[in-house]
Amino acid sequence: MSGTTSIEKLWDELDPKTQEWLRANPGTVVLPRSVTAVIRKAMGTTDDLDGTDRNEQLSLSPEDHAFIKTMANSAPVGHPVSMTGQQLD
Secondary structure, three states, rough: OOOOOOOOHHHHHOHHHHHHHHHHHOOEEEEEEEHHHHHHHHHHEEEOOOOOOOOOEEHHHHHHHHHHHHHHHHHOOOOOOOOOOOOOO
16 A cells, blocks of 8 residues: 555554454455455545555555564454554453
C-alpha cells in the first residue's frame, strides 16, 4: 500500500473477521477485492488504493506482507491480536 496508510497503522480499525483472514493467509501477496474494500472503508475512502489492479485486488507492499506474517505468528488463528502483538483473549 505504498503511498497510502499501511495495514499496520490500520490494524486496530479492521474488523476481527478481516484480521483473522489476514492472519490465516499470511502468504498472500494480493488481497481479494472483499478485503481491499474493508481496508478502503477503514481508511475512510472509496478511491482506489495504490497497488490496486483493475479487478480491485490490492498488491501488498513488502512491509505490509511482513507485518501480516508477524501478526500471524503472534498467536493462533481464532485468538484476536492487537497491533502490538498482544493476544486479546
